[in-house]
Amino acid sequence: MRDIWSSPETLTFLGAPRCEAKPEELRKAGARAAFFGAPVDTQGFPQRPGTVLGPKALREASGQYTGAATLEHGIDVRNYWGLVDCGDAARIGYLHIDSHLDTAESLAGSTQTMASPISRVVEVPGVSPENVVVYGARGLGNPPALVRRATSLGVRVIPMSEIIDRGVDATIEDALDTIWSNTDVVYVSLDNDALDPSCAPGTTAPEPGGITAREILRIAMAVGSRGVAMMDIAELSPNFDPSAITARLDCHWVVYVLSAFAAAIKAGKVASPAGRASKRAAAATQPARRSR
Numbered sequence: 216m217r218d219i220w221s222s223p224e225t226l227t228f229l230g231a232p233r234c235e236a237k238p239e240e241l242r243k244a245g246a247r248a249a250f251f252g253a254p255v256d257t258q259g260f261p262q263r264p265g266t267v268l269g270p271k272a273l274r275e276a277s278g279q280y281t282g283a284a285t286l287e288h289g290i291d292v293r294n295y296w297g298l299v300d301c302g303d304a305a306r307i308g309y310l311h312i313d314s315h316l317d318t319a320e321s322l323a324g325s326t327q328t329m330a331s332p333i334s335r336v337v338e339v340p341g342v343s344p345e346n347v348v349v350y351g352a353r354g355l356g357n358p359p360a361l362v363r364r365a366t367s368l369g370v371r372v373i374p375m376s377e378i379i380d381r382g383v384d385a386t387i388e389d390a391l392d393t394i395w396s397n398t399d400v401v402y403v404s405l406d407n408d409a410l411d412p413s414c415a416p417g418t419t420a421p422e423p424g425g426i427t428a429r430e431i432l433r434i435a436m437a438v439g440s441r442g443v444a445m446m447d448i449a450e451l452s453p454n455f456d457p458s459a460i461t462a463r464l465d466c467h468w469v470v471y472v473l474s475a476f477a478a479a480i481k482a483g484k485v486a487s488p489a490g491r492a493s494k495r496a497a498a499a500t501q502p503a504r505r506s507r
């Protein structure tokens with residue numbers, strides 16, 4: 216049976232040569248026009264999904280013509296415009312480690328608030344709610360309206376209660392499977408209030424009953440072993456932590472993620488994010504000169 220849902224990797228729009236979507240590459244190719252796919256279904260019309268297949272459909276349809284010149288003008292637009300095909304925009308997975316759902320549409324009239332990251336991230340082109348996970352939600356900071364909104368947005372919530380029941384290893388693997396499902400890259404955000412205040416008191420809204428220091432290092436290794444394109448750390452407030460253990464734990468988070476990522480690249484389990492990183496990655500796996 217013919218596979219109508221996918222097209223060969225080699226199929227490009229109007230048979231145009233492939234080109235990376237970078238200004239220097241486009242200049243080098245002499246391109247004055249480029250085809251660039253954005254295979255996403257937005258949440259604006261959830262009853263009729265399908266636009267995720269649009270770029271492939273255009274490439275397939277264009278392959279049914281022998282040329283690219285109209286009867287009226289007789290100009291081959293591929294040659295005239297130096298047309299190239301830049302492939303598709305990356306689909307992005309997003310892991311949000313936080314005691315808060317952060318699904319508020321707006322706060323006090325503003326849509327860009329500390330309680331709205333999930334509402335905003337699902338609006339980013341290339342991000343589908345089915346690749347968004349909130350991990351570690353708990354406590355009194357999640358009113359029913361925000362719980363309902365998490366459901367209506369279609370993001371996956373793995374609450375702290377589930378992490379306690381099923382364990383860190385099983386739940387973080389589920390989270391990673393979800394954010395990595397048909398995506399090219401992932402973004403991981405760690406809010407310090409996901410952590411238990413006993414190990415991370417230096418944060419704006421400490422909530423009891425959170426992820427322990429041991430558990431977050433375990434999570435870091437799981438995250439790193441799959442690779443990560445972007446990371447951030449939110450809500451680090453050193454003024455609430457005279458012992459400075461929160462910042463030290465955050466340092467560990469970054470180093471453990473990058474270390475597990477480097478080990479996975481070295482073992483051939485994941486691809487290096489860029490060829491130029493290979494030498495640096497190899498250098499970074501040399502034994503550390505000093506430790507404490």
Ligand SMILES: [Mn+2]
Pocket residue numbers: 313314315406408409420450
């Ligand atoms: Mn939070």
